[in-house]
Amino acid sequence: MAQIFLVEDEERVSALVKKTLEEHHHVVETAADGAEAVRRFANKPYDLVILDVMLPYLTGIEVCRHIRQKNKTVPILMLTALNSVDDKVTGLNTGADDYLVKPFHLKELQARVDALLRRNMSDTAPVITFGKITLNTANNSVEREGRKIILTTKECALLELLMNNNDKILSRQTIAEKVWGISFDTGTNVVDVYVNYLRNKIEKGFTEKYIHTVIGKGYIFKTEEA
Template structure:
């Protein structure tokens, strides 16, 4: 049973989400505003956070930023009535792993929650090694030449995809579908943003670079150029 942190000020939406997720055997705690969310998050551990963007007192974006300062790996799903590309990217850049635009189907919400939680499933193969990089998906960490690097859940998912497909070119569309579960929108640069996050964490400062851009095609994870 996952402990889910739901920050939503619309009582009807919160009640529906809570009911749907509890039917999937999760435990859901509802917090009605951003200020209370920041206070509550410090009191006990959670397995996943669901945040509305438009909240009283403190926005969901600020709550997400606070969560990421305290916990780099907890999956964060944003709920938003704002459907612009800039708003979606702002949420993802703050540290959210996924988003849903209101109104949404509860089955889709359940599927996205389950997909985020599966990252920490006990039966998942936790260790992947390519070249001198070792990825541990059980705690979202990378070790390279004795240096341990912590990733967010979405960064871990992206690196896992790239490493499982080493020496293969992956298009932005494929990455968006596999990592975010969404159709690729050419108006968003979220894939490029997260690839840059990864490069700064696992390639910067090392002589050998692993993540390469293939102009007009996408990205490839290679141990040799």
């Protein structure tokens, strides 16, 4: 059971989503505008946030920014009626972990919620080590040479995929499917954007690089000596 915060101004959509999630034994609290969402989130921790993009007073993008200032790791699933690549990338770059385009199937919503919660609410603390990097997938943290690094949920998922497939070339299509659960769209640069985010966090200030670009193929995670 998870504590889920649903921010949606369309009453019918809000009621359907709330009913679906409660049938799966989650506790769901709702808000109908962006300003209320910011106030509520500041006063209570949640396990997951479902956030509509088009909201009164503050947009979902603005709310997402506010949430990320307070909490770097809570999973955020965006709901949007906007289907352009730029709109999706804007949401992901703001700090969202996943998105669904309206209208969506409730089964797909539940599947995406389950996937985000599994990653963020694991009872175990699996630790992956490669080279001088140690990843704790339970709290999305990385330690490198005594320095602690905090990752967002998607950054953690990307690093976990790369580390578990070290010394293997992963295509952008494979990364998109494994990390975002979507088919790779050649019109979006979201994979490259997140690789750069990850590079800045785990490599900036260090001599040795781990994430290498393979031109025309994708990325490989390896030591520079490999």
